[in-house]
Amino acid sequence: MKAKSYVAKSKSNSFKSKPNMKVSTKKEIRDDTESEDEDLSGEELGDDSESSDTVEDFEEDGDSEECDLDDEGSEKGITDEESDENSAPIKSGKFVEDKKHKKSLQKLKKSDPEFYQFLQENDKKLLQFDVSDSESDASQDESETEAVHVPPKELEGASDESDFEEEEGTVTVHRSNKVLTLQTVEEWQNSLPEDKTINTVVEVMKAFHAAVQRVDSEDDGDTSEYKVSGSSVFNAVVRLCVVHLPLSLRNLLKISPEATQFQPSKCKKWKKIQGSLKGYLTDLLKLMSSVSSENILSVLLKHNHQMIIFWSAFSNLKKPLVKHLVKLWSTSEDDTVRILSFLCLLRLNSSKALDQNAETSTKLYETTLKIMYLAYVQNTKFVSPNVLPAINFMRQSLSEMYALNEAGAYPHVFMYIRQLAIHLRNAITLSKKENLQAVYNWQFVNSLHLWCKLLSITNEKSPLRPLLYPLVQVAIGTIKLIPSAQYYPLRFHIVKMLIQLSSETGVYIPVMPFLLEVLNFNFNKKHTKVSMKPMNFNCILRLSKSQMQENGFKDAVIDSVYELIFMYLATESHRIGFPDLVIPLCIEIRKFNKTCKVANFCRKMKQMLEKVEENAKAIEDQRKVSFQIHDLNAILEWETNMKNKGTPLSKFWDSWNKLNKQKKAKVETGTDKGDDFEFPAIKKAKKTEGIQKPAGPVVLFPSSDESEEEVKFWKDENKEEENSKKVKKLKKKKVDKPVKKIKLDHNDGDYMNDAADIVQDLNLSEYA
Numbered sequence: 001m002k003a004k005s006y007v008a009k010s011k012s013n014s015f016k017s018k019p020n021m022k023v024s025t026k027k028e029i030r031d032d033t034e035s036e037d038e039d040l041s042g043e044e045l046g047d048d049s050e051s052s053d054t055v056e057d058f059e060e061d062g063d064s065e066e067c068d069l070d071d072e073g074s075e076k077g078i079t080d081e082e083s084d085e086n087s088a089p090i091k092s093g094k095f096v097e098d099k100k101h102k103k104s105l106q107k108l109k110k111s112d113p114e115f116y117q118f119l120q121e122n123d124k125k126l127l128q129f130d131v132s133d134s135e136s137d138a139s140q141d142e143s144e145t146e147a148v149h150v151p152p153k154e155l156e157g158a159s160d161e162s163d164f165e166e167e168e169g170t171v172t173v174h175r176s177n178k179v180l181t182l183q184t185v186e187e188w189q190n191s192l193p194e195d196k197t198i199n200t201v202v203e204v205m206k207a208f209h210a211a212v213q214r215v216d217s218e219d220d221g222d223t224s225e226y227k228v229s230g231s232s233v234f235n236a237v238v239r240l241c242v243v244h245l246p247l248s249l250r251n252l253l254k255i256s257p258e259a260t261q262f263q264p265s266k267c268k269k270w271k272k273i274q275g276s277l278k279g280y281l282t283d284l285l286k287l288m289s290s291v292s293s294e295n296i297l298s299v300l301l302k303h304n305h306q307m308i309i310f311w312s313a314f315s316n317l318k319k320p321l322v323k324h325l326v327k328l329w330s331t332s333e334d335d336t337v338r339i340l341s342f343l344c345l346l347r348l349n350s351s352k353a354l355d356q357n358a359e360t361s362t363k364l365y366e367t368t369l370k371i372m373y374l375a376y377v378q379n380t381k382f383v384s385p386n387v388l389p390a391i392n393f394m395r396q397s398l399s400e401m402y403a404l405n406e407a408g409a410y411p412h413v414f415m416y417i418r419q420l421a422i423h424l425r426n427a428i429t430l431s432k433k434e435n436l437q438a439v440y441n442w443q444f445v446n447s448l449h450l451w452c453k454l455l456s457i458t459n460e461k462s463p464l465r466p467l468l469y470p471l472v473q474v475a476i477g478t479i480k481l482i483p484s485a486q487y488y489p490l491r492f493h494i495v496k497m498l499i500q501l502s503s504e505t506g507v508y509i510p511v512m513p514f515l516l517e518v519l520n521f522n523f524n525k526k527h528t529k530v531s532m533k534p535m536n537f538n539c540i541l542r543l544s545k546s547q548m549q550e551n552g553f554k555d556a557v558i559d560s561v562y563e564l565i566f567m568y569l570a571t572e573s574h575r576i577g578f579p580d581l582v583i584p585l586c587i588e589i590r591k592f593n594k595t596c597k598v599a600n601f602c603r604k605m606k607q608m609l610e611k612v613e614e615n616a617k618a619i620e621d622q623r624k625v626s627f628q629i630h631d632l633n634a635i636l637e638w639e640t641n642m643k644n645k646g647t648p649l650s651k652f653w654d655s656w657n658k659l660n661k662q663k664k665a666k667v668e669t670g671t672d673k674g675d676d677f678e679f680p681a682i683k684k685a686k687k688t689e690g691i692q693k694p695a696g697p698v699v700l701f702p703s704s705d706e707s708e709e710e711v712k713f714w715k716d717e718n719k720e721e722e723n724s725k726k727v728k729k730l731k732k733k734k735v736d737k738p739v740k741k742i743k744l745d746h747n748d749g750d751y752m753n754d755a756a757d758i759v760q761d762l763n764l765s766e767y768a
Contacts, residue, residue: 456504
C-alpha cells in the first residue's frame, strides 16, 4: 500500500512539472487513433477504466479550459465520457487505449527516468505491456461475453410486484392468512381468564383486527394474520372482545374492576401490550363508525364505556373518539345511543387517569366543550315537535358537561355570551334586516336557553355566577328589540327562561312588565279567520299576518299570559313583599276586565285576580312581626318558613300545573279524542238519513227545472208551508239564491253551538 501511494504521488509530481505534456499527449493519441481506425468516434475513447484514470490524472494537473484543441472529435469524446459513463467498451476502443498507454510509458521514460526506474523495481507488470496481449484479452472477453447468456426469443412479462422492494417501516403483506374457526375462538375464551401472559390477549386483538377489516370498506389491503370468514365467526370474535376482553386487560395489568384511573408507568406489562391495545382501540372506533344498527351500536358503546380507562392513555386517539361520540350524541335518532355517547364523553373528561400533565386534560376538556356546543347550535336551527325532545336532552346534558369543571368552562361561557351580546348590539345600532335575523332565530334563543339552564344548576359560590347579570341583560334586550305582537311567542319563550332562572337561583328578575304589556293588546278586534285547532307557541318564534287574524291566536296569547303570570307569582308568593309586588298587576287586570268584551278572557283574568288577592292577604296577616325591615337574616328565615308551609297561590299552581301538563301530554301524543273540536256538520247530516237521493251525479246547486223532491234538504219539518212558498218563488224568478257567508263572533261564549245551524253556509275552502 505504501508503494502504491508513492507511485501515485510520484506520478502526479512528474506530470505537474511538465504542463505541456497534457496537450502533446492528447495530440499523439488523436494521430494514432486516426491512423488505426478512421471510423472511431470520440465517444468510444473515454469508456475504458484505465484510460479514464489517465485522463483524470491529466486533468488534475491543469485546467481543461486552457487546452484549445482544433479537433472537435477529441473534445467531443471528453464530453461524451462525462455524459455517458455506463456505455460498454468495444474491441477497437480497447485497442486504441492500449496503444495510448504504451506511448505514455515511453514518454515517461524520457521525461522522468527516476520514476521509470522506480516502476521497474516495484511494478514490472505495468512496464511489460504488449499490444498483442491486449488484443487477445479483448477477444477473449468478447467470447466470454457471448458465452455467458443467450436470451430466449419470447420473454415472459414480469409482474409489478417483482419490482417492489420492501423498505423499512412498510407493512408486510401476508399471502397466507390463518383461517379462524369457532373452535379457536372458544379456546381463547377459556384461556383468557387463566392466562397470565399477553399472548392470548394479543391474538384476540389480532382476530378483532381481521374482523374489522372484513367490514371496513376503506381498507385497501389485507394486513391481518387471521382470516375471518362467515358471520358466525365474526359474531363470535366481536362477542369475545366485548364480553371478556375488558376484564382480562384489567387482570393482566393488575387494575381493580372498580378503578376509574390507573398509571401506565406502574404497570410492568404495559409496554408489551401498548401497541396491540392502541391498534384494538383504533379498530373499535372504525367498527363503531361503520355500524348502522342501533342495537349493535348500543352494545359497542357500552363496551367502549368500559374501555375509557384505556382510551385515556393515548392522547392522539382522544380527539377522533370525541368527534364521533359527539356526532352520535347530537344526530342519532335512538335515545339509548344518545345517552350512551354522552356517558362515554362524561367519563372520558371526568377521568384523570394517565394524564400526568394537567395541560393535556384541560385541552381535551376544552376541545370537548367546543365540539359539543357547535353541534348543539347546528342541530337547533329548526325546532319541531319531533325534534324538541332531542334538543331538550342536548341542552340538559351539555349544561352538565359545563358544570363538570366550572372554572375551566368559564372562558367558554363568557366568550359565547359575549358573542350573543355583540349580535344584539349590532341589531340595535344598525337595525338592518340581516342583523335582526341574526338575533330573532332559534339558534340565538336556544343558546340563551342553554346558558340559563347552566346558571340555574350552579350554586352561589360558582365561578359562573358573575355571568348571570350580563346574560339577563342580553335576554331583556332581545325582548325589547321588536316589541310587537308578531313576536309574542319569542317573548314568552325568553320570559319563561328568566322565570326558571330566578326560581332556581333565588335572584329577583323583573319579568312582570313584559307580561303586563301584552294585556294592552286589542283583544276586542274581531278575527277574520276561524282556526279549528288551538295554536301552540312551543315551536314558533314569529307569527305571520294570517295567523294573527285567526281566533286561535288570541286564545293562545291569553293562555300563555295566564300560565306565565301564575308561574312567576308562585315563585314569589312566599316573599315578604308579595303584596307590594302585585299592586301593578291588580291594576292592569281590573283595567283589562273593564275594556275586554270577550267573556272567556275576562273570566280567566278575574280568577287570577282572586287568587292573587287571596295570597296577598295571607302574607299581610303573617308579616306582622317584630323584627326590623333591615334585618335580612330574620327576613330570610321568615320567607323560608312561609315557603315550607306553602302559600295559597303555590298550592293552586301545583294542582293547576299538574292538570295542564297532563292535557298537553294528551295533545302531543294524540290520545285526546278532540271532542271540543268536532265539526257540527256531522250532526246535521244525521237529519237527512231517511231521504232517498236520486240516482246519478249529486247536484249541489239545483236549477229551476228540478222537482220539489230533489230539493227537500231545504225544508224544515216544522215549517213545510213556508219552505214550499220559497221554492215556488225561486222557480218563478229562475234565479239561484246565493249563499250567504256568516262570520262568527267571539263575543258570545257559545259560538260553537250557534254554528251548528249554519254550518252549510260556511265557506271552508280557504282553510283546507
